[in-house]
Amino acid sequence: MTDSNYDEIMQLLCDRLSSLTNTNAQISPETNLISQLSIDSIKLLNLIMEVEDTFDISIPINALADVQTVRELVDLVHKIKSAS
Amino acid sequence: MNLLEKIDAAAAARKALLPNGVGAFGIPIEEVYSATEARIGDRRVLLLGTNNYLGLTFAPECIQAAHEAIDKEGTGTTGSRMANGSYFGHRALEKEFADFYQCNSSIVFTTGYQANLGTISGLVGPGDTVLIDGDSHASIYDGCILSGADIIRFKHNDVTDMEKRLRRLGDRVETTLIIAEGIYSMLGDQAPLAEIVKLKNAYGCILLLDEAHSLGVLGETGQGLVEKTGLLQEVDFITGTFSKSLCSIGGFCVSNHPQLEQLRYISHPYIFTASPSPATIASTRAALELLRKGSHLRKQLWDNCTQLYSALKEAGYVLGPDPGPVIAAVVDTPQQALLLWQQLLEHNIYVNLILPPAAPEGKSLVRCSVNAAHTEDQIRYVGDTFAKLYSVISSHS
Structure with a gap:
């Protein structure tokens, strides 16, 4: 996968997170999903289903245990998409 | 934030949602009289939050x-x-x-x-x-x-x-x-x-x-x-x-x-x-x-389920797609759910309060569980009370 793909995933996730959390705050790669966006577990799981459908991949939700920031979420999606 | 401070933060969030010491979760039940009635505080309440579907707790x-x-x-x-x-x-x-x-x-x-x-x-x-x-x-x-x-x-x-x-x-x-x-x-x-x-x-x-x-x-x-x-x-x-x-x-x-x-x-x-x-x-x-061998219990249960589901539907509540022993009124906000739950308790009816993220799609639920031991009069009273409260809940944001 090229960097443009990585950027595409980053843009998509930032847009969706902004919409899900109804925040006007700037979402950056280092934004913490829990402490800064207060995204609850169900919203995050539903977002993962959307991302799976967008990129036609399977993202095991147990992999989210290591995800705290937007960048870590993008890295996870990028890694799975690259391997698919 | 240390471990205990994290727990304090979660407790503060819960208190913000449930002010004035409202004990919707883990409510103290002082005495259980039967499969359908108990005492909460000084109230004799109808139990509609127990999953006791066949009503056999005192068999x-x-x-x-x-x-x-x-x-x-x-x-x-x-x-x-x-x-x-x-x-x-x-x-x-x-x-x-x-x-x-x-x-x-x-x-x-x-x-x-x-x-x-x-x-x-x-x-x-x-x-x-x-x-x-x-x-x-x-x-x-x-x-x-x-x-x-x-x-x-x-x-x-x-x-x-x-x-x-x-x-x-x-x-x-x-x-x-x-x-x-x-x-x-x-x-x-x-x-x-x-x-x-x-x-x-x-x-x-x-x-x-x-x-x-x-x-x-x-x-x-x-x-x-x-x-x-x-x-x-x-x-x-x-x-x-x-x-x-x-x-x-x-x-x-x-x-x-x-x-x-x-x-x-x-x-x-x-x-x-x-x-x-x-x-x-x-x-x-x-x-x-x-x-x-409890087909008579199942028949009574399903009669009760249909009676309550129809009453709540007729009153205007949004419900799950199927009548059954779990009947949940879906409301838009946690505040509406809490008000409905409190008002039902004021009318001596105990049900379950379900708030996000436990409730699906960000909604909140006031969840009844019906059982075979409920009488027709008890179910009618619950249905009438829900109906009476509908306008109060609808106008509350």
């Missing part, structure tokens, strides 16, 4: 069996079956469950929660996959996490979405366990079992069905959704609980697969916990017998 047969078991075998087993041995009652109940489901094997667990934890974590492990409904009970999620398998969710009761996710798994379907529930605990709707079985067979997966809320409720003899749909032989593993229709505590798994027996040696939630007490097993055995 004389169950109480007598429990008394006799205590007299004969004492209050507890004081250890696990692996270390301390299996009592006659444990083995007898397993035989009775196997017979009830016409299966070769059955395992009894200490709680329904552990039945899912122990079965799921025994069936799958790292490198395997579990495909679960998005509205699955916490015991299913926790069992999956304990297993170390990859967890993929499909949209609630959406078989098209389920197939899409099965297709994406490719060769991994061979080591995939699909999990669904007979009746879902939040909205009371039923799994589309025929379509799920069709996909399970097409993709060559294993299917586990949790009949926790449907045992005793669905089917001629109360087996659950498998009996209602005639698909008993198509489901690989069935789990369930004793704490609803059977009015005690514990859980089970039944299967025709001989591999189920091996779970006794690999499943930590089975091995590393004390086995059910003699009184628990005895009352469960008596209740299972009543459940099997």
Whole structure:
């Protein structure tokens, strides 16, 4: 996968997170999903289903245990998409 | 923020949602008078939040069996079956469950929660996959996490979405366990079992069905959704609980697969916990017998369910798609749900309050569980009270 793909995933996730959390705050790669966006577990799981459908991949939700920031979420999606 | 400060932050969030010490969760029940009435504070309340679907909590047969078991075998087993041995009652109940489901094997667990934890974590492990409904009970999620398998969710009761996710798994379907529930605990709707079985067979997966809320409720003899749909032989593993229709505590798994027996040696939630007490097993055995011949109880239950579902629907409430023993009024905000819950309690009716993220799609629920012991007058009073409160709730944002 090229960097443009990585950027595409980053843009998509930032847009969706902004919409899900109804925040006007700037979402950056280092934004913490829990402490800064207060995204609850169900919203995050539903977002993962959307991302799976967008990129036609399977993202095991147990992999989210290591995800705290937007960048870590993008890295996870990028890694799975690259391997698919 | 240290560990204790994190807990304080969660407590503060809870207090903000439930001001003035409102005890909607874990409410103190001072006395229980019957399967339908109890005392909360100084109020004699109608119980509509108990999952006591067949109303057997005070069945004389169950109480007598429990008394006799205590007299004969004492209050507890004081250890696990692996270390301390299996009592006659444990083995007898397993035989009775196997017979009830016409299966070769059955395992009894200490709680329904552990039945899912122990079965799921025994069936799958790292490198395997579990495909679960998005509205699955916490015991299913926790069992999956304990297993170390990859967890993929499909949209609630959406078989098209389920197939899409099965297709994406490719060769991994061979080591995939699909999990669904007979009746879902939040909205009371039923799994589309025929379509799920069709996909399970097409993709060559294993299917586990949790009949926790449907045992005793669905089917001629109360087996659950498998009996209602005639698909008993198509489901690989069935789990369930004793704490609803059977009015005690514990859980089970039944299967025709001989591999189920091996779970006794690999499943930590089975091995590393004390086995059910003699009184628990005895009352469960008596209740299972009543459940099997309880078609009159099921008829009364379903009459009550239909009466309350119709009353709430007519009053304008948004409900789950199917009438059933779980009837949840869906409201937009936690504040509306809390107000409705409080007002119902003011009218001496106890129901369950479900707030996000436990409720689906960010909504909040005021959840009733109907039972066979409720009288027509009691159900009418509950329906009338909900109707009276509808305008109050609708105008409250």
